[in-house]
Amino acid sequence: MKEISRIAAAVQASTTLKVDALFKQMKADGLDVVGFGAGEPDFDTPDNIKEVAYNAIRDGQTKYTPSNGTLELREAVAKRLFADCNVQYSSNQIVVASGAKHSIYIALQTLINPGDEVLLPAPYWVTYEEAIKMSGGVPVIINAPESQDFKITSQQLENAVTDKTKLFILNNPSNPTGMLYSETELKALADVCVAHDLYILSDEIYYKLLYDGKTFTSMAALGEEIKARTILVNGVSKSYAMTGWRIGYTASDAKIAEVMSNYLSHSTSSPSTISQIAAVEALNGPQEGIDAMRDVFEQRRNYITERVNSIDGISCRIPEGAFYIMINIEKLIGRTLGGKIINNSDDFSLAFLESGLVAVVSCTGFGCDNFVRLTYAASMESIKEGLDRLETFVK
Ligand code: PMP
Numbered sequence: 001m002k003e004i005s006r007i008a009a010a011v012q013a014s015t016t017l018k019v020d021a022l023f024k025q026m027k028a029d030g031l032d033v034v035g036f037g038a039g040e041p042d043f044d045t046p047d048n049i050k051e052v053a054y055n056a057i058r059d060g061q062t063k064y065t066p067s068n069g070t071l072e073l074r075e076a077v078a079k080r081l082f083a084d085c086n087v088q089y090s091s092n093q094i095v096v097a098s099g100a101k102h103s104i105y106i107a108l109q110t111l112i113n114p115g116d117e118v119l120l121p122a123p124y125w126v127t128y129e130e131a132i133k134m135s136g137g138v139p140v141i142i143n144a145p146e147s148q149d150f151k152i153t154s155q156q157l158e159n160a161v162t163d164k165t166k167l168f169i170l171n172n173p174s175n176p177t178g179m180l181y182s183e184t185e186l187k188a189l190a191d192v193c194v195a196h197d198l199y200i201l202s203d204e205i206y207y208k209l210l211y212d213g214k215t216f217t218s219m220a221a222l223g224e225e226i227k228a229r230t231i232l233v234n235g236v237s238k239s240y241a242m243t244g245w246r247i248g249y250t251a252s253d254a255k256i257a258e259v260m261s262n263y264l265s266h267s268t269s270s271p272s273t274i275s276q277i278a279a280v281e282a283l284n285g286p287q288e289g290i291d292a293m294r295d296v297f298e299q300r301r302n303y304i305t306e307r308v309n310s311i312d313g314i315s316c317r318i319p320e321g322a323f324y325i326m327i328n329i330e331k332l333i334g335r336t337l338g339g340k341i342i343n344n345s346d347d348f349s350l351a352f353l354e355s356g357l358v359a360v361v362s363c364t365g366f367g368c369d370n371f372v373r374l375t376y377a378a379s380m381e382s383i384k385e386g387l388d389r390l391e392t393f394v395k
């Protein structure tokens with residue numbers, strides 16, 4: 001048989017979704033397993049949003065929409081971005097896709113020519129690297145060590161630029177590190193992008209989940225020059241507990257938005273109509289529920305980081321946003337845990353799942369070894385139980 005696409009054959013399965021599938025299978029098999037794997041809010045979608053979706057189905061709002069999303073939803077996105085991020089976009093600059101992951105994929109397909117270099121700080125969310133490769137681009141990794149709070153400096157960004165660099169990807173606040181770039185740090189990165197005429201894909205999907213009273217600055221709010229080059233990514237999955245509805249969106253230059261829309265018209269046709277109607281309610285409806293969820297995440301973050309840092313041999317930084325922590329397991333390397341020698345974080349996560357019955361994600365898929373990621377988008381009861389098991393496992 002003839003060879004299949006080389007680009008497709010090289011794609012690695014999502015490690016986060018792989019852990020999630022394994023966790024769910026173990027649970028279905030009757031095992032008492034605790035899941036800190038895939039990051040999705042454990043809260044249910046708020047009732048007002050669900051109600052609007054039921055009504056939409058009953059009213060027969062079940063047909064195709066424009067490929068870039070309904071005007072109503074694009075207007076709601078623009079309004080919400082203005083209210084929350086102080087950035088002004090018109091509806092023709094907004095493109096709705098089937099989840100923020102899909103928005104990122106389409107943005108990369110739109111921007112990248114084969115061989116273009118894309119700058120990506122590590123630790124990074126696993127999908128970016130694969131999506132860059134799927135677009136024919138070349139990921140260029142910039143290491144952000146724990147000693148720098150997992151953040152790159154503008155000098156590091158500058159040093160990584162070549163005449164092939166097309167795009168810089170930044171996720172702020174970050175999955176998997178939970179770290180947040182300050183406005184000053186963002187401005188320094190933005191200056192490098194403007195000086196070298198780079199596009200910037202700014203994934204701000206966790207922007208509502210900030211702790212310790214921190215406030216959010218959008219990359220696109222830092223001035224017209226950077227805004228013109230920014231493809232701002234956001235969506236309803238994390239902020240409104242709507243992961244399964246699959247609605248994400250971008251805000252960008254109108255020409256880029258038009259090309260993305262053309263691309264979508266030949267791939268998905270349009271995102272789910274029902275989900276778009278639900279997303280309008282999420283964005284335009286009451287926002288208090290979101291603050292309540294944020295408060296719960298903050299309590300869990302405090303609990304989980306305190307307990308991890310009280311366990312001998314492991315440690316973690318205190319994240320400022322999102323719902324992940326990265327545990328440093330360097331001191332456990334070479335030890336035998338759960339009957340297995342731990343040579344790296346893959347060994348640790350496998351041994352912990354098999355004999356500790358807790359699912360965590362090895363950070364090798366995020367471009368960094370000797371760390372595992374835990375999500376605290378899990379009930380307090382699960383968090384307590386999982387940490388008891390962690391304590392026993394590493395003893
Ligand atoms: N960006 C980041 C940083 C994420 O963690 C996720 C979570 N899956 C996404 C994008 C994609 O979100 P969605 O569920 O909207 O595709």
Ligand code: GLU
Pocket residue numbers: 014016017037038039040101125127175
């Ligand atoms: N973003 C979440 C995570 O990193 C969900 C899984 C995924 O889409 O990768 O765990």
